[in-house]
Amino acid sequence: MTTNEIKKLDNENVIQTYARFDVAIDRGEGATLYSPEGKEYIDFSSGIGVNSIGYGNKKWADAIYAQALKLQHVSNLYYSEPYARLAETLIKRTGMKSVFFANAGADANEGMIKLARKYSFDKYGKDRGRSTIISLKQSFHGRTITTLAATGQDVFHNYFFPFTEGFKHILANDIEAIKCEMTDDVCAVIIEFIQGEGGVLPLDENYVKEVSHLCSKHDILLLADEVQTGVGRTGTLFAFEQYGIVPDVLSFAKGIAGGLPLGGFLANEKCKAVLVAGTHATTFGGNPVAAAGAIEVFRQLDEKALKEVAEKGEYIEKELKSWNIPVIAEVRGKGLMIGISLADMTPKEIAQKCVENGLLILTAGTDALRMLPPLTISYEEINKGLKILKAILKGTHK
Ligand SMILES: *Cc1c(COP(=O)(O)O)cnc(C)c1O
Numbered sequence: 001m002t003t004n005e006i007k008k009l010d011n012e013n014v015i016q017t018y019a020r021f022d023v024a025i026d027r028g029e030g031a032t033l034y035s036p037e038g039k040e041y042i043d044f045s046s047g048i049g050v051n052s053i054g055y056g057n058k059k060w061a062d063a064i065y066a067q068a069l070k071l072q073h074v075s076n077l078y079y080s081e082p083y084a085r086l087a088e089t090l091i092k093r094t095g096m097k098s099v100f101f102a103n104a105g106a107d108a109n110e111g112m113i114k115l116a117r118k119y120s121f122d123k124y125g126k127d128r129g130r131s132t133i134i135s136l137k138q139s140f141h142g143r144t145i146t147t148l149a150a151t152g153q154d155v156f157h158n159y160f161f162p163f164t165e166g167f168k169h170i171l172a173n174d175i176e177a178i179k180c181e182m183t184d185d186v187c188a189v190i191i192e193f194i195q196g197e198g199g200v201l202p203l204d205e206n207y208v209k210e211v212s213h214l215c216s217k218h219d220i221l222l223l224a225d226e227v228q229t230g231v232g233r234t235g236t237l238f239a240f241e242q243y244g245i246v247p248d249v250l251s252f253a254k255g256i257a258g259g260l261p262l263g264g265f266l267a268n269e270k271c272k273a274v275l276v277a278g279t280h281a282t283t284f285g286g287n288p289v290a291a292a293g294a295i296e297v298f299r300q301l302d303e304k305a306l307k308e309v310a311e312k313g314e315y316i317e318k319e320l321k322s323w324n325i326p327v328i329a330e331v332r333g334k335g336l337m338i339g340i341s342l343a344d345m346t347p348k349e350i351a352q353k354c355v356e357n358g359l360l361i362l363t364a365g366t367d368a369l370r371m372l373p374p375l376t377i378s379y380e381e382i383n384k385g386l387k388i389l390k391a392i393l394k395g396t397h398k
Contacts, residue, residue: 001036002037003022003023003024003035003036003037006036007022007024021351021352021355023035023041027055027056028043028051028054028055028056029055029056030054030055030056030374030376030377030381031043031054031055031374031376031377031378031381032055032381033055033360041355041358041359041360042358042359042360042381042384042388043055043360043373043374043377043381044359044361044371044372044385045362045370045371045372045373046255046372046373046374047259048254048362048372049196049228049233049254049255049337049372050254050255050259051255051258051259051374052231052232052254052255052256052258052259052297052301052374052375053258053296053297053300053301053375053376054374054375054376054377055374057258057300057376059296059299059300060258060293060296060297060300063292063293063296064289064290064292064293064296066292067082067289067291067292068289070288071288072287072288072289073284073287073288073289074288075283076281076282076283076285076286080286080288080291081288082288082289082291082292082295083101083286083288083291085291085295086101086286086291086294086295086298087099087101089295089298090266090298093237094237094238094250094266095246096246096250096266096267096268097266097267097268097269097271097272098266098267098273099264099265099267100264100265100267100280100285101262101263101264101285101286101291102253102262102263102264102265102282103261103262103263103282103284103287104253104262104263105141105142105225105227105228105251105253105263106141106142106143106144106147107142107144107263108227108251108252108253108263108264108265109141109142109147109150109190109225109227109251109265110142110144110147111251111264111280112190112223112225112249112251112265113133113146113147113188113190113223114275114279114280115249115265115267115271115274115275115280116133116187116188116221116223116249117131117133117166117187117188118274119187119188119221119270119271119274120187120188120221122274123219128184129185130185130186130187131166131185131187132166132167132168132183132185132186132187133150133166133167133168133186133187133188133190133223134167134168134169134170134181134182134186134188134189134190135150135151135152135167135168135169135170135189135191136152136169136170136171136190136192136195136203137152137153137169137170137172138152138153138172138195138198138199138201138365139151139152139153139169139172139190139191139192139195139198139225140153140156140192140195140196140197140198141190141225142227145160145163145164146163148160148163149163149164149165149166149167150167152169152198153197153198168181172195172201172207173203173204173207174207175207175210175211178214179214182214186218186220187220187221188220188221188222188223188248189211189215189220189221189222189223190223190224190225191203191211191222191223191224192224192225192228192229193224193226193229193234193239193240193242193243194228194229194234194239194334196228196229196364196370197364197365198364198365199339199341199364199365199366199368200332200333200337200338200339200364200365200368200370201332201339201365202332202333203243205242205243205244208243208245209243209244209245212245212247215248221248221249221270221271222245222247222248222249223248223249223250223251224238224240224247224249224250225250225251226238226239226240226250226251226252227251227252227253227254227263228254228337228372229337230250230252230254230255230256231252231254231255231256231297231301232255232301232305232306232309232335233309233335233336233337233372233375234309234313234333234334234335234336234337235307235309235310235313235334235336236306236310237301237306238250238252242334247268248267248268248270248271249265249266249267249268249271250265250266251264251265252264252265252266255297255375256294256297257290257291257293257294257297258293258296258297259293260287260289260290260293260294261284261287261290262290262291262293262294264285264286300376305376309335309336309375310334310335312335312377312379312382313333313334313335313336313338315379316338316371316382316386317331317333317338319386320338320340320386323390325390325393325394326343327342327343327345327393328340328341328343329341329343336371336372336373336375336377337370337371337372338370339364339369339370339371340368340369340370340371341368342367342368342369345393347363347364347367347368347369348363350369350392350393351363353392354388354389354392357388357391357392358388359388359389361389373385
């Protein structure tokens with residue numbers, strides 16, 4: 001089918017919740033995508049931080065093909081090897097103590113929130129009412145009713161009332177603000193180390209350390225939403241490693257299975273046994289094909305690959321800064337999670353021009369372009385993509 005035929009079919013039949021670009025993607029190789037007509041796009045987005053090990057990754061494809069032939073799904077009433085092996089890998093490589101597998105980011109966060117509330121219920125009882133969760137302004141935690149309630153951006157608190165109770169949003173990087181809000185009813189704090197959708201806004205290291213300290217002092221759980229920052233994105237396997245703290249629970253999704261739907265959360269010693277049989281479940285969680293894909297992702301994301309993510313990130317940041325283009329107000333982020341805040345141009349308008357010129361790039365918050373390329377992107381592809389971006393920011397393209 002041609003792009004126009006696909007577009008027509010989509011527009012006639014799909015609930016149009018996505019403001020799509022005028023582009024269809026047919027296939028990919030490395031970090032390069034192709035339309036049905038063969039137009040080439042350098043991919044600085046990986047879906048939205050999903051295709052962590054690129055396109056046409058033979059070993060990954062072989063792993064999921066073999067698993068699909070062998071067993072594509074098994075109920076969580078039974079044990080299965082990919083599930084158990086992936087769990088072992090995650091525990092070994094993070095130092096956390098146990099894992100629950102879900103399907104995506106929002107439902108991973110839902111489970112993490114349930115865990116936090118049950119932890120306090122078990123320990124302090126219903127009457128003490130420790131159920132409130134503090135979240136940060138500009139955060140994003142998902143699109144379900146509860147994770148929208150957790151999301152600290154007013155634009156999301158519309159239409160779908162009533163939202164789940166028990167969330168309060170405070171200014172990020174303001175330690176006095178969070179101290180004031182750590183009242184007797186609070187059971188947890190949820191953070192993103194770098195707020196992705198909010199604009200690629202990193203939390204200060206000292207702030208995170210202080211919050212972690214206050215949390216343990218008051219027996220408040222620190223929940224880290226690593227749905228976007230996790231799985232190598234920031235140059236370490238998970239972002240918490242760069243902040244010198246360990247969260248009580250951390251959620252993951254997006255890049256974990258290299259493009260297949262999988263999410264979940266990891267719990268520390270204190271939280272590993274809070275959820276027991278019957279308290280949480282999901283039909284597809286830990287699907288064997290997705291788990292086989294994830295095992296291969298972690299195999300490829302060894303120490304060397306993670307180091308390269310950090311180096312590529314530094315390279316891109318240095319390049320962007322060397323351009324000296326006034327429209328670039330700030331470059332921020334870590335590893336291959338990079339935000340470029342723009343002075344005079346709207347990010348949407350730049351992203352649109354990039355697409356027209358063969359570069360897929362994301363936006364974030366109100367003022368930022370966002371790069372989340374496949375972690376395996378080559379320097380050649382980085383340079384090709386940067387060349388397109390530079391020309392557009394300099395205004396030399398149409
Ligand atoms: C994308 C994202 C989510 C939601 O994940 P879905 O898979 O879309 O449900 C939650 N938290 C963060 C930080 C995200 O980036």
